[in-house]
Structure formats: structure tokens, C-alpha cells
Amino acid sequence: MTGFVMRRLGQALFVAWLVSLVVFVLTRSLPGGAAKATLGKEATAAQIAEFNHQQGFDRSIPEQYWIWISRVVQGDFGYSYRLNMPVSSAIANALPKTMLLVGLATAVSLLVAIPLGSVQAIRRGKPFDRLIGACSFLVYATPTFLIGLMLILVMAVEFQVFPSSAPTSDSLVTILGSPQGMVLPVLTLALGNIALYARYMRSSMSETLTSDFVRTARAKGLSRAQVLARHAVPNSLRSVVTIVGFSIPGLLAGSVVVEQVFNYPGMGMLFWTAAQYNDYPTQLAIVLLVSVATVLGSLVADIAYRLLDPRVSYERV
């Protein structure tokens, strides 16, 4: 197991390094260079040369990469001229908020999707299964911003149960202080994932229910409920664990739209505004961070999968 984890970690580090190369290429592929992007179109040649010298852009490419990556490793992602603060501080402000949003949405999705998918599998082909399946299909086909908007119309405008925008405060404490503002953003983000996770849970559970050990458990006299709780559900959770690990980038990307709809100051909003003002250091830092988080997410998912199912062997892979 330790060997597997070490090898998998090595792989993840290698992929993370490749990702940093791609992001580096992106930084260096800006039209007119980063100088023009930062200083604006009217910048004179002398100003550009000055900026390039200051930033080290007149050095050789490998040297530039080395300087950039050694700064990134120390948590220095450059300086955002638009926000007038280091990119790392801007991210430190936004990241906890997105993590709160995505974390809550993931928790809600799992809490709803696991029972839902299980019941669907048990009642496979029955009206309940079909109804939920149809709803999932509908939710899945609806653009996220439309879901958010409809929730606002119904819950905030029509019935005035929840506020239509998320708490915009800078500090996480204030946001936690007014939890009702989080309900609609979390719900919007969660709905799509409930549809996705429930589908996985349903198909995984359907497969488990046909397996021999379930038959054995039933045959040795366990009740239906016991079989489901002790054998079927735990064994079906594995594929959901994997999909949760892999859906992290989707959740973060989805949060761009959701944060926009509810005016929530997280990473998606930070990225979106950075894109509006050509704030490249901020955008690239976010891309790099999210990518590395995804690599780590799939690493954790792999290890969790392995822990949950001792039969899976990665020895030869």
C-alpha cells in the first residue's frame, strides 16, 4: 500500500509539473507579451523594455521558468496590478469562500444523491426510478445559470424565503453569520451534482444488487434492510467516491457561473473579473491552483478507491 501511494504520489507530482509547464507556456503566449497586457496598448517601447527587464522577461526561457516556478512553490504568484495586491492575497481572500460553497454543495449533493440513487436502483424501472431519472435528465440539460435564476424567481422574488444574493462580505465569519444567503447558491450548485452522483450511485448499486455476495447475504437470512445497509450501499459507494474526486474541476468551473448569478466573491468571481481587466497573473495563478487541486483530487480518489476495495490492485499498473 505504501509503495502504491508513493508511486501514485510521484505520478501526481509529475503531472503537476507538466501542468505548470502548460501554464507557463500560456503566460508566455500572451499577444504582445505580458508587458503589453499589463501596461496597456499605448505603452512605449522603452516602457516595455523597462518592464520586461524588471520582470526578468529578457532572460532565457528556461531561466524564466526556473524563476517563476521557484516563486510559485514559495506561494508567490506575482502581483495583480488591477487589484494592487499580491495575487496570493487575492486568492487567500477568495479561496475559502469558494471552498465553503463547493464543500457545502458537495456535502448536500452526496447526502441527497446516495439515498436517491440507492432507492432508484432498488426500484429499478418502477415509476419512482423513472420519475427521478426524468428529473435528473431535465436538470442535467438546463444551463446552471437558468437553474439559479429560476430558484431566485421562485424562492426570493415570489415567496421571499431566501435572499437572492449571497453575502458579499470580505470575511468568512460574516458569511457564516448569515447562512440563509448561502442556501440558493449551494442549492444551484448542488442540483446538477445530485443528478450526476445519483446516476452513478444508481448504476453502481444496480450492479452490486446483482452480485453473488448480496445473494449470499440474503440467503443466510439477513433482512433486506440489513443487506442493503451492510453490503449493498457500502460496496456501491466506491464509484461515487471516484466521481466526487474527478468532479472537483467541474464544481469549481460551475462555481464561476453560480458565483456570477449570486454575486458571491469566490474564486470564480475573482477569475471572471480578472479576465475582464486582463489581469493575467491572477488568472494564471487560479488556473494553476485549480489544476493542481484536481491532480490531488484524483490522487485522493484513487487512494480512497483502493482503501475501499482491497481487491483492486495497482501493482502491475
Add this chain to the structure above:
Amino acid sequence: MNESKAPSPVVPTPLATPLPARAAERGRWTRRIRGIGRVLVAYKLAVAGVIIVVALAAFCFVGPMVYHTEQVHGDLAAANLPPGSPGHPLGTDDVGFDLLGRLMLGGRTSLIVGICAAIFATLFGAVWGAVAGYIGGVGDMLMMRVVDALSPMPSLFILIFISHILPLNLLLLILLVSFVAWLGPARLVRGESLSLKVRDFVQAGHTMGGGATHAIVRHLLPNTAGTMLVNASFQVADAILYVAALSYLGISLPPPNADWGTMLSNGTQFTHAGYWWMIVFPGAAIVLVVMAFNLIGEALSDAFTTRTRGSNV
């Protein structure tokens, strides 16, 4: 089916195939097409999906020939008219464009982007995967590491980033969406190619002097057609949703272009004014087309994998 069972017109030689190669080829394709037909009949929902797609395509591409509207210059005197207004069966939008005509025009863009992006991404990914799987060794390693390095990158962020750097046009939009979508098919097809390339019929091709290109083009890719087809239909749906999300974030083709996503996100600005028709019609169009492609993909993937037996509980 019939052709392959028909008596051989060739003088029988011990090693010859019972049919001329070309006829066998035709037989294989007929069988494949009939196979797809059977699948569609077996899955009524998939048929519904196909019908929806064909109907929407006809609506978008044939509709404007019958129903002429002005979609370049707005008419502010006729703005925000509700459905049922004279001359505007579905009403008009905030600058006076006829909504029915705009749905047709916008649908063209949405369908073209979705379908082209899915085809590009699937074909490119499949060729990449098949080549990687076929050559194996260091080449395979390098090619798949490229896929590994690109796939964790948040695709929506990359799309936003690039579309702010380059001026957006139809081709670029298609390329951008396919750029983030080709990784999945590349992985799938590589996996299948690994197991296909050691199979007897591929090896037989080699012994008869077929090269790498022959093996990849004639054996590996055709045999992953099922995977590619399933993948492509889901990708059309995903691409249309992606483009809609992008347009909500303010990234869309410049006017006078129209697409459903832009129409919908434009309509969402007028919810509080009560102009429901600007949301309902483009929204329904997106949901309908995405559901249709998902239904087709679902049925195809069901057909290409074995079905689950009954429950033991």
C-alpha cells in the same frame, strides 16, 4: 446480413475469403447501419431524441426560408412585444428582433458549434488515442502525459482566458470547445486500442503487409466507432451547455450573430420586467436539444455495453 450469407460467386480456393473484399466490406457496413437502426428501435427514447434533433435542425435551417425576418437591424418601436402580437407569433426581444426568427437563426449557431465541436474533438481525440495505443512505449507515454497534463486544467477558465485574448469567431469558438473536449475520447480510444492491437485480425493485417496506418485506419478506429459515437452524442450536449454558460459570462460571437445561449442570458436581464418569453423560448430550445442528444448518447451507450441483470435482493 443477406450478402454475407449469399453463395460465393468466386471460384473457391482454400485460402480465399468467400466473398470479394468489396462486397464483404459493404456487408459489414450494412450490418453496422442496421445494428444502429435496431438500437434506435429498441430504445424509444432515443428515437424521440433523434426526432427532436431532426425537427430542430429543420426548424433552424429550413425555417428561415419560409419565415422571413429582419435579424440584423433592430426595430425599437417593436421591442418587447409579447407572444401573439401581430406579425410576431413568439413576440420580440428588447431591441425588436422577432423571437421566432431569431430562434431559427440562433439555433443554427448553437447546433453548428455543438455538432462540429463534438465531431472535431471526438475524431482528433480518437486518432490521438489510437496512435498512442498502437505505437506504445515511449511515444505512448509522451502522448498520454500530454493528455494527463491538459485534463486537470479547468476548461471553463481556459475558455474564458483564451476568448479574452483572441477575437472570437465561429471557427475559434468551435476549436476552443473541442480543445477542452478531446481528452476524454483520447483516453477511451487509447484504452481500447491497447487491447485491439494484439487481436488476431490486426496481426493478420500485418502479416499481409499492412503497415501502421492501415492498422490504425482500417482496424483500430472502425472498431472503436461505438465508443466514439456514444462520446460524440454526449459531447454535442455538453458543448451546447458550455457555449450557453460562456454567453452568460459575456463571451459570445459578436453581433449580428445570434445563438440560443446569448438569447437566453440576454433574456435573463428582463426577468423583473416580466418578459418571460425571452427566457422561456430560448431556454426550452437549449433544454430540448441537450436532452435529445443525451437521450441518444444514453441509448447508444446502453446498446454498446451489456445490460444489467435483475436484482438479487
